[in-house]
Amino acid sequence: MADKAPAKPVLLSGGNPQISKGEGDGPVQAYIAAMPGWKSAVWARFDALIEEVVPGVHKAVKWNSPLYGAPDALPGHWFLSIHCYDKYIKIAFFDGKRLDPVPPVASKSGQASYFHIHEDDAVDEAAFADWVRQAVALPGEKL
Numbered sequence: 001m002a003d004k005a006p007a008k009p010v011l012l013s014g015g016n017p018q019i020s021k022g023e024g025d026g027p028v029q030a031y032i033a034a035m036p037g038w039k040s041a042v043w044a045r046f047d048a049l050i051e052e053v054v055p056g057v058h059k060a061v062k063w064n065s066p067l068y069g070a071p072d073a074l075p076g077h078w079f080l081s082i083h084c085y086d087k088y089i090k091i092a093f094f095d096g097k098r099l100d101p102v103p104p105v106a107s108k109s110g111q112a113s114y115f116h117i118h119e120d121d122a123v124d125e126a127a128f129a130d131w132v133r134q135a136v137a138l139p140g141e142k143l
Contacts, residue, residue, distance in 0.1 A: 009034035012064060016084040019061050027061035035084050038119050043082065043089055046117075049125060050080070053132045062143065070136045077140030080132065091115040094141035099134045112141075 009030075010018040017034035019027055032044050047066075050057055056071035060078075067078040083090045096103045096113025105114035115131070117123055 014085045015039075016064055018064055021060070021062050023058075023060045025059050028059040028066045031061050031064075031066050035089075039084055039089055042117060043084075046091075046128065049129055050132055053129050054136050057136075067143065069140060073140050074142070077142050079135040079138060079140045087118060089117040091117070093131060093135050095135060095138040096131075098138060099131050103131060 012018050015036050017031055017036075019031045019034060021027070028047065032040055032047060034040075035043055050068055054068070054070065058069035058071055058073065060067045060069075065081045065083045068080040069078045073079075079094060081092045081094070083092070091103075091114060093099060093103055093113050093115070095111050096107070097111045099113065103113040103115040105116060107113060115128070
C-alpha cells in the first residue's frame, strides 16, 4: 500500500490556515508551514526574529492565530498575535498604542495597534524588533 501524502491544511476565509490549538513552538511552526505562498517564508523570518529578541518566548496557537508571550508573563498573557489574510499578514500588538512609534494601523477599540506585511513590502526589521522589545516589557493581554 502506498503512503498517502499528508493532507494540505484547510485554509479558512481570507487564507488563514486552520491549525489545531496548542501550546508551544510546534503548533506555531505548523501554522507557519501552512501559510500560503510568500507568507510562510516571510513569517518564518519574523518568528525567528522574535525568538532572537525574546529568548524563551512563549508561543501558542489559539483561534487559528499564533500568539507570543513573554517568558515570565502570567499564563494566558500575550503581547503579539498574527493572522493570515489573502493579501497580507496582520500583526497585532495588543498594547500597541503604548509603543513608540505606534504601529501604523489603528484599532477601532482598545489598546491594540496593527502592522500589515504585504508581499512586496520592504519591512524595517530593526523597527519591528524594537516594537517587540517594547511590547514584551508590557503586561500583555489576557486571552
